Amino acid sequence: MSALLQVSDVHVAYGKVEAVRAVSLDVADNEIVTIIGANGAGKTTLLNAIMGILPLRGSAVFAGADMAPLDIEDRVAAGLSLVPEHRELFATMNVEDNLQLGAFRIPKAVAARSFERVYTLFPRLKERRKQLAGTLSGGEQQMLAMGRALMGTPKLLMLDEPSLGLAPIIVADIFRIVGELRAAGVSVLLVEQNAQAALQIADRAYVMELGEFILNGSAKDIASNARVAASYLGFQHEGESAI
Amino acid sequence: MNTTIMLFLLQDGITNGAVYALLGLALVLVFAVTRVILIPQGEFVTYGALSYAMLATGQVPGTARLAVAMGVVAFGLDLFVVRKSLRLRRVARSVALNIAFPVAILTVATALASPTTPIAVNIALALLIVAAIGLFLYRIAFQPIAHTSVLVLLIASVGCHLALQGLGLVFFGAEGLRGPALSSAALTIGPLRFTGQSIAVYGLTIAFIVGLWLFFGFTLMGKALRATAVNRLGARLVGIRTTLSGQIAFLLASLIGAISGILIVPITTLYYDTGFLIGLKGFIAAIIGGLVSYPLTAIAALVVGIVEAFSSFYASNFKEVIVFTLILPVLVLRSLAAPAVEEEKD
Numbered sequence: 279m280s281a282l283l284q285v286s287d288v289h290v291a292y293g294k295v296e297a298v299r300a301v302s303l304d305v306a307d308n309e310i311v312t313i314i315g316a317n318g319a320g321k322t323t324l325l326n327a328i329m330g331i332l333p334l335r336g337s338a339v340f341a342g343a344d345m346a347p348l349d350i351e352d353r354v355a356a357g358l359s360l361v362p363e364h365r366e367l368f369a370t371m372n373v374e375d376n377l378q379l380g381a382f383r384i385p386k387a388v389a390a391r392s393f394e395r396v397y398t399l400f401p402r403l404k405e406r407r408k409q410l411a412g413t414l415s416g417g418e419q420q421m422l423a424m425g426r427a428l429m430g431t432p433k434l435l436m437l438d439e440p441s442l443g444l445a446p447i448i449v450a451d452i453f454r455i456v457g458e459l460r461a462a463g464v465s466v467l468l469v470e471q472n473a474q475a476a477l478q479i480a481d482r483a484y485v486m487e488l489g490e491f492i493l494n495g496s497a498k499d500i501a502s503n504a505r506v507a508a509s510y511l512g513f514q515h516e517g518e519s520a521i
Numbered sequence: 522m523n524t525t526i527m528l529f530l531l532q533d534g535i536t537n538g539a540v541y542a543l544l545g546l547a548l549v550l551v552f553a554v555t556r557v558i559l560i561p562q563g564e565f566v567t568y569g570a571l572s573y574a575m576l577a578t579g580q581v582p583g584t585a586r587l588a589v590a591m592g593v594v595a596f597g598l599d600l601f602v603v604r605k606s607l608r609l610r611r612v613a614r615s616v617a618l619n620i621a622f623p624v625a626i627l628t629v630a631t632a633l634a635s636p637t638t639p640i641a642v643n644i645a646l647a648l649l650i651v652a653a654i655g656l657f658l659y660r661i662a663f664q665p666i667a668h669t670s671v672l673v674l675l676i677a678s679v680g681c682h683l684a685l686q687g688l689g690l691v692f693f694g695a696e697g698l699r700g701p702a703l704s705s706a707a708l709t710i711g712p713l714r715f716t717g718q719s720i721a722v723y724g725l726t727i728a729f730i731v732g733l734w735l736f737f738g739f740t741l742m743g744k745a746l747r748a749t750a751v752n753r754l755g756a757r758l759v760g761i762r763t764t765l766s767g768q769i770a771f772l773l774a775s776l777i778g779a780i781s782g783i784l785i786v787p788i789t790t791l792y793y794d795t796g797f798l799i800g801l802k803g804f805i806a807a808i809i810g811g812l813v814s815y816p817l818t819a820i821a822a823l824v825v826g827i828v829e830a831f832s833s834f835y836a837s838n839f840k841e842v843i844v845f846t847l848i849l850p851v852l853v854l855r856s857l858a859a860p861a862v863e864e865e866k867d
Contacts, residue, residue: 329758331754347605350757350758350760351757351760351761351762354757354758354759354760355760359758360758362754362758365755366752366754366755366758367752367755368747368748368751368752368755368756369751369752370747370751371744371747371748371751375744378741378744379741379744379745379748379756379759379761380759382741382745382759382760382761383759383760426759427758427759429759430759430760
């Protein structure tokens, strides 16, 4: 299978400090890939660089096209979408307007179908469609951020800590929906501190520490890796059920 | 004081206030979308008014040539940006917008210039010229520094104001000009006489406010502009180009400025530097509205207009002082009410 996203030997620096060093990763069509790691490992920095928010050194190829000359808006048009850590919603606009703007780059007819799809995935958003985004609960805001990204019918959805600050029951809901995206033909690159939940739905995983990937492999292998289990899953031996 | 005088002053104040409201709304719009405090707004007023007045006498105003010159510079900047990956569609679009558009206006203006050209044509030409200048001004002066702080943008804005004002002196001379009225009709209600001009001022102001409301509330592009104002990064992440939003904001602002100018120039003589003072009054209204609230700005503009009318009757020497003093209590109140906010860094 050809890679949808191919990132090779990427460095990202803030001034002279390199936050991401020599990182390579790929995501195939219809695949869910997760990057796990502690706070400050450079996960968010890496996603932001892939999206074009931060400049990167190295190569990033998406859907067969080199992304170096493209700015954020062009990458969105090419089918790459990021749900950022802080969600970046349009707080003073209502849910429906937020979603409609998510479809800014696609034709009106397609947008109508996107609305249906997003409302089916997140019935909660349909109930709240006239409410201002800023007045939603944290979980609803996360759903709206994901919904807004999906409105643009991306090929690859990058999620930055979707579970951050949310109640466990909502986290479970959100991860269930991320799992369902694969059926809809969307690949997912998921960055998470909640390694347990992420490894359960992912096909493959990368483990990031201090700006570098120290491990990668199938999600199963990573979950059963002794070092990962000790550092990120909070238990010493494999075989126990997560959650 | 008798009621008739009071009614006259109120009428006068509301007419001026309506113009300030238009300018104030444009300032709020531009600030919200681009974080630029648009000092050259006054120059849009002067350019619109005086271009219209010159066209009415059968001359081609220098602003038409300025638009062409600015278009060429804007095109150069566009070329520089895409130099690494020459995409033909982008270059073609840039040629159409930056070269073909202003050249077409200049050609039409030259071809049609005569003292007998219909008023509507002159208005359309003046509006197009100023719209082009507004658009290119954003491309040349603000788009390359769009990511910098509000202070840097403000300094650039002051620079643009000074440059455009100087060019205004070159184009229009130091003598003031007056343009022909839009209509000579008049309507008398009781002691008040409404000229066609003042009715046009009310009508256009209301039409613009309703139009802006419809644009921002119900069109995708209007919502995209609001989105850029609310959350710049969020807007970029859904594919809204901040440069496109900025261009539209400047286009609207220059159009509003030019219309205001065309509305005033039959009532008072305008000089190349009059626009600045008019723009400042719109700015006072915008500040009272906190540079965010459209309805507050519109109401404040009417208050500014009325205060100006009354103070020019009672203490005409202090007219400007009184009007600009309005801003002090508002600033004091606002600084007490709102906690100090650090400027966002993006």
